[in-house]
Amino acid sequence: MSTLSVQDHGVAHHEDDHGQHHHKATFLNTYIFSQDHKMIAKQFLITGMTMAFIAMILSILFRIQLAYPDKAFPLMETLLGRFAPGGRLDSNFYLALVTIHGTIMVFFVLTAGLSGTFANLLIPLQLGVRDMASPFMNMLSYWFFFIASVIMLSSFLVQKGPASGGWTIYPPLSALPKAMPGSGMGMTLWLISMVLFIASQLMAGINYVSTILNMRTKGMDLWKMPLSVWALFLTAILGVLSFPVLVAGVVLLVFDRSFGTSFYLSEIVLNGTQIQPYEGGSPILFQHLFWFLGHPEVYIVIMPAMGISSEVMSVNSRKPIFGYHAMVYSLIGITVLSFIVWGHHMFVTGMNPFLGGVFMITTLIIAVPSAVKTFNWLATLWRGNIRFTSAMLFAIGMVSFFISGGLTGIFLGNAALDINLHDTYFVVAHFHLVMGSAAIFGMLAGVYHWFPKMFGRMMNERLGYLHFWLTFIGAYLVFFPMHFMGLDGVPRRYYAFTEFESMKQWLSVNTFVTWAAIMSAVAQVAFLFNFIHSIFWGKKAPQNPWESNTLEWTTPVEHLHGNWPGEIPTVYRWPYDYSKPGAEHDFIPQTVPLSQTMSSNLPHDFEDNPVGLEEHTKWASTQKSNEEVK
């Protein structure tokens, strides 16, 4: 097979030049300051997972508060000290928990953890590249991310606790250091952490785009790229264009906080006296700058999950992805549209109703490419020869969450409905399903699918099933009831609903949701155990465990710097030749030339290739005449 023959040449040469060309591998440059994209991917994954577990524990803490607002848990005081006096969560600390949970999950887990892991792993491996355009910048990107994570977590150690104005850090709460305990040192650390984080994401994104556009192997034109790479490519473009805008917003915020400017701060009058010297600033300006990043950000979160799911679902349905071109164009459509919908987060800011109408229309239009993708996933599954691997289950789960969360997006995108639903649990339910759960399921699908590539061993399937079903059911049990709370007008970020007559009745639902959340959290232990155990003691992985077409499975199981021992394989076909009629196997790797698969070639395989088409017709007519002779 060509996969094997490609590796054959050059193996002998490789051994002797290896020692001279590369620096000596030490612990420090292999595991810590590695410039190898595969190691950096693992670093991103493990840091991202750690952050995810921390953020999950934070969410359990505030869920306990919501379920038992009047009960004291002495253990809490033991664990959290001054943040839970008398065993009850401090109300300011509750807000800090919500804020940091959101920040970590959106940025550190689903942006850096997801894109960082899979872009670093898949872009070079699936495109046939030895390493990123600038491996050094790639390493820096990880270390900026790591330092940002440490600073973000260190804000739990300061006297007044972490930032607590919500993950969107709207001024004036974030701009006046005395506004609330979290607005002081905690907010400063938040801002420092985010600036480093953005620097990390920009370095990473620049590298991804440049690598994809410049360094693909021979034959790998853009239309032969797997959808995972397409998604990561467009994600990187989104990041590169939108993160600088958040920097601009944050820079102005820093000036307001520390230099006495009035970009965001207007006259603030308390008890009839003006307490601050600010005048004429516009807090809405911050919201514009924030959501100009913030909205593309949710697509930065979901698009890699979409790409990974497309890839996993095609491989495990043993069918070409339905509508490959439509999948790419819908990704492009989402990318472009995501820049002109940010106003739907601001419908209730006193926005001009006409402008609100414009944002409403663009928002509803973005549902179209999203629906195209959903349709295509379902059509890919349709009559597929489905293999229910753990990765496949998570990919299907991703589609399920994307649909059920996406439908409520259509409610929220309507300016008139949003007046009722804004800042209620309906919104919480919506985005936790459509981008939270869906993206984390895409990420988990990717982890299960590419684990053999990353660590050379297989994960345990049974534990994977257990993990999937508990998480899948748990996530629905957590987020589905929240829709009804939201419709009843229950606002998000409140400390204790028992304080309000009209919301008291939701206490039982909150208790239920908390227990569902605890169940899903415990299910993650199954994953963590499976992950760590399999790294060291899992079954050894074969070279191509899922019988997949893409290039990463042509590299040897043992990692080496430069990925392919000999020459980089050439690509001859798109990545989705699964179950092609007339083919010997139900998959044809991208490295197999069309000349080796005469019996399965179709006329449209030769669209830009008249010589090939001629050969094909010649071959087909000979076959036909042979048939007739028989």
Add this chain to the structure above:
Amino acid sequence: MMAKIEQEDRLNLAPKKFNMWIFIFTSFMFFAALTSGFIVYAGGSSAHGMNMKLPDAFMYSTAVIILSSITMFMASQAARRLQFAKQRLFLWLTIFLGIAFFAIQLYAWYYLVTKMGVYFSNPNASQSFIYVFTGMHLLHIFAGLLLLANTLWRSYRSIEQVKNLYSMQMSSIFWHFVDIIWIYLYVFLLLNQQ
């Protein structure tokens, strides 16, 4: 094989140059965001305009930075024609003009504060924006000067011509960009100064 890998490394200079272009996009988005912020702020109410004349110093700094773009271009030309002495001379000139630009901008700030009473910490954020635009641009100038100094230093160590050209191109892409951004910011401020 050795030669082959080296060949590949050399080809990787193109993707690195591409990195610079994408970085310029991110930088451009940053300044676009700041100027959009200005528009949103100033459009918020009629009292939010800049309501002042820009100091003349900005005119001189604009002239200086345009001149520095020309000397940068001459340096690139010289490098391409293997005239290394000339390349170094023009690089020195560019760095000198860059520092002059930096100084004039600082003088403009000094003038704004002492002669015009326009402070950074200001209830009218339109006027604070002048400092933000120029300050953030000066950060870019500073980065550009570091790049230029690096290129100059490398040219004295007489490195391979491929690498010399590469580092020339990297710094000249960036330098022309900060030049263009300044012109954009200056014109933007001129149009909004009333």
